Amino acid sequence: MGDMDLQIARQSATLRTQVEDKLRQAISSGRFKPGQRLVERELCESIGVGRTSIREALRQLEAEGLITSYPHRGPVVSTITYEEAAQLYSVRALLESYAGKEFAENGTAQDIHTLNEAVAEFAEAAASGGGSRLIKAKTAFYDCLMQGSGNVFVKQMLTSLHNRVTLLRMTSMTQPGRLNHSVEEIKEIAAAITDRNGAKAAAACKYHIDMAAKVALDYLRKTSENDGD
Amino acid sequence: MGDMDLQIARQSATLRTQVEDKLRQAISSGRFKPGQRLVERELCESIGVGRTSIREALRQLEAEGLITSYPHRGPVVSTITYEEAAQLYSVRALLESYAGKEFAENGTAQDIHTLNEAVAEFAEAAASGGGSRLIKAKTAFYDCLMQGSGNVFVKQMLTSLHNRVTLLRMTSMTQPGRLNHSVEEIKEIAAAITDRNGAKAAAACKYHIDMAAKVALDYLRKTSENDGD
DNA sequence: GACAACCCGATTGTCTGACAAAAGCGAAGA
DNA sequence: TCTTCGCTTTTGTCAGACAATCGGGTTGTC
Secondary structure: OOOOOOOOOOOOOOHHHHHHHHHHHHHHOOOOOOOOEOOHHHHHHHHHOOHHHHHHHHHHHHHHOOEEEEOOOEEEEOOOOHHHHHHHHHHHHHHHHHHHHHHHHHOOHHHHHHHHHHHHHHHHHHHHOOHHHHHHHHHHHHHHHHHHHOOHHHHHHHHHHHHHHHHHOOOOOOOOOHHHHHHHHHHHHHHHHHOOOHHHHHHHHHHHHHHHHHHHHHHHHHHHHHHOO | OOOOOOOOOOOOOOHHHHHHHHHHHHHHOOOOOOOOEOOHHHHHHHHOOOHHHHHHHHHHHHHHOOEEEEOOOEEEEOOOOHHHHHHHHHHHHHHHHHHHHHHHHHOOHHHHHHHHHHHHHHHHHHHHOOHHHHHHHHHHHHHHHHHHHOOHHHHHHHHHHHHHHHHHOOOOOOOOOHHHHHHHHHHHHHHHHHOOOHHHHHHHHHHHHHHHHHHHHHHHHHHHHHHOO
């Protein structure tokens, strides 16, 4: 309520779109692991659609960077190196700072209200410890943040980046103690935006991402030491 | 020479890829105008490939934002509103500033050398007035700038944005007097990068895009007054 | 026993043909 | 004039087919 996505379960969207969503989710959820090959025939059987729909959906995901196709060898779930992960977080910090600043300076009162509701929900979810509820809340928060930025390109790029972060397959929230910090940081962002303080909002966004990056990259470095590559 | 793309005319790239390039070029060159419908059958005949290849290529372009598909009505070349154009230039300024700063601070000497060569070529092309040579030179400059940033995500996003700028179909260089300024601004960028001055490089990049945006948006505003929508 | 050449199965890339469903358009009727 | 009906066009999707290619295993040679 108050937010209520107007797209009332666009169930009639083309079959291809549904396949896209299914694949995206399968990758995000880690059911398809980075590096894993995606064989057309198998996908057809497991999803129950023809090759046409599968292949077109794969093109979309390829353009989004979620999968990588090698000619005549087919697509694999994209992998992200340590350097790329660092780069990803850098751009995220840049874009989210911008979004936060724009939101603070030009967002509507309605957007701000929605944002604060999302933050409250996130804090509550963090307190009660609901895993999927947490993810949903965080997603809602980011959706709102990007929406409030008022820039469709920023929104699209950040969405793509967010999807790719999941390729690292550690939500960075799962690190002990990180969650509480995360809640605080997000409250800080919302407060700055509510205050209409652009500079402060940008700084808070950057800080938030930089912290997440630090945790994620530390973790990556540690595991890759044991993991070889 | 010195630059020499190592991908020796990847002529064997899948047919679909070639179709993508052809369509991209057709849109960039203005042969397909924004708002125009793209009918599969016509594309098949004019390009000479089956529907499969066409459709998959269209998915890719859709993901890139060059075309927009409506269910059961097919794709049309994307249109950009005045507000979106303004947003596009904002993000471009943000990302190119970042790229310039990173380039200045972390780019290799080799990259810097290539950049300066590209600038020289651009200046020369501008002086001799070669249209297609100018475009090629500008493309080379930007490719080098993005390459030097060392961030694959920035590179990808800027490429996408550059492609979409062409949807406005006025290169902004075509404005009288703009070209000379453009050359100067680009020299400024290269100089700052060569000096390893990150802040100055970022500022020069931002200035360059802001100027281009101003010209483009003024032009858009003027024509849209007469044009209705 | 190691290494090169070769062959074969699996998979992709692409075309053709087919058909239901939906959108847009024009004609017929109220 | 406005609504409704039906037709045409185009899209969305499937099935089947086949050449090209890749990877791996096998064979043969030194």
